[in-house]
Amino acid sequence: MNDDAIQVRSVSRRYGSGDSAVTALDEVSLAFPRGTFTAVMGPSGSGKSTLLGCAAGLDRPTSGSVVVGGTELTGLSETRLTLLRRERIGFVFQAFNLLPSLTAEQNVALPLRLAGRRPSRARVREALARVGLGDRARHRPTELSGGQQQRVALARALITRPEVLFGDEPTGALDSQTSREVLALLRDMVDREGQTVIMVTHDPVAASYADRVVFLVDGRVHGELAGAGADGITAHMTKLESVPC
Template sequence: MNNDVIQLRSVSRRYRSGDGAVTALDGVSLSFPRGSFTAVMGPSGSGKSTLLQCAAGLDRPTSGSVTVAGTELTELSETRLTLLRRRRVGFVFQAFNLLPSLTAEQNVTLPLRLAGHRPAKARVREVLQRVGLGERARHRPAELSGGQQQRVALARALITRPDVLFGDEPTGALDSRTGREVLTLLRGMVDGEGQTVVMVTHDPVAAACADRVLFLVDGRVSGELAGAGADTIAAHMATLEAVPC
């Protein structure tokens, strides 16, 4: 039985055509095992966010194939792709994207309600408890710290029990202590509950929480590190960002 929750095969993504064409991804083949924590790093413009967007079904590759939980994304209509993302994929971004007029629990349930579903109250309590906000369900974003707001965003991403959780700089707007708390929470979800996490980050300390770190350069995979510490990751990044004289 294949244990990969995501597979990318020869994925390329080009924007525009002709002389102004930009190749954001260039023949990338990768797999992400179920229950793993992967960090994606690379210099600015290396294709990190494009990789995440293609893997999550937010963007369609120009060529190649993407499979999530056994379903080939490139063959789906926009409607079916939207349904798959809603049910199988969770997203957490640097911006918390919470509605200020709604409570924590209302923000968590909003995507489901917009889709016409009424989430069970027990499930809402469960995910808020899971991210350590069981006592803050009735608080609005202005009454929560930045770290607590990101925890609400995590709970919102987890409400559908997604096969994979994608994070695009999820700790980028947080101070170091609060960022560590969120990373510890993600690490615990992987170790304790088998959640699959794929996280784009520029921070070697954040990347060190992952099982492996993938490096992109000019839209191509340029190696990986497994079980590396922040110093080793930072040193590797420095070699990728070095500009030859």
């Protein structure tokens, strides 16, 4: 089995046509090894979220290919793409996207119910316990702090036991202390359970929890750092923001 959870091969993504066309990604090639934590950073408009969308099968590249765990996404029907995302990929966003009328355990169980499966209460409680909320299963979102709501969202993403967990600014709506707690939880899942995490962030402190940081500028890869601290990442970002277009 290939050691890469995801391979992005010469992926370009263009929007529009003619003189008004915008190139969001330009011949990007990246590999994301299994059991690693990768942060993706870059100035505003650099293509971070577009890269995440293409890698996760949420968006289709204009050219190039994406391989998820040996499955080539190019050419898959929308139905097969939906099944792949549902069964093999997890998502956590800045907005928690919890249903306010449901309890924590009902929110966590929702992906399996939408897939026509009946999750066992033990499995749901196990997912909540993984994120430190085993005692909050019956609480509704309004009864939980922002950090706790994001932990419920994380448990919901993990209930399907995904091969890859994608985060799009997952700590962007949290205070610094709560953000560190969620990031430490992600780091622990990588180290102890071999989870693969790919996270888009603008925050150098958040990125410092990753094994490596990949930098994008104008839709192209502009290097990466491995094992860097927040200060080193900040310094690199400062250089990138002065890169001429």
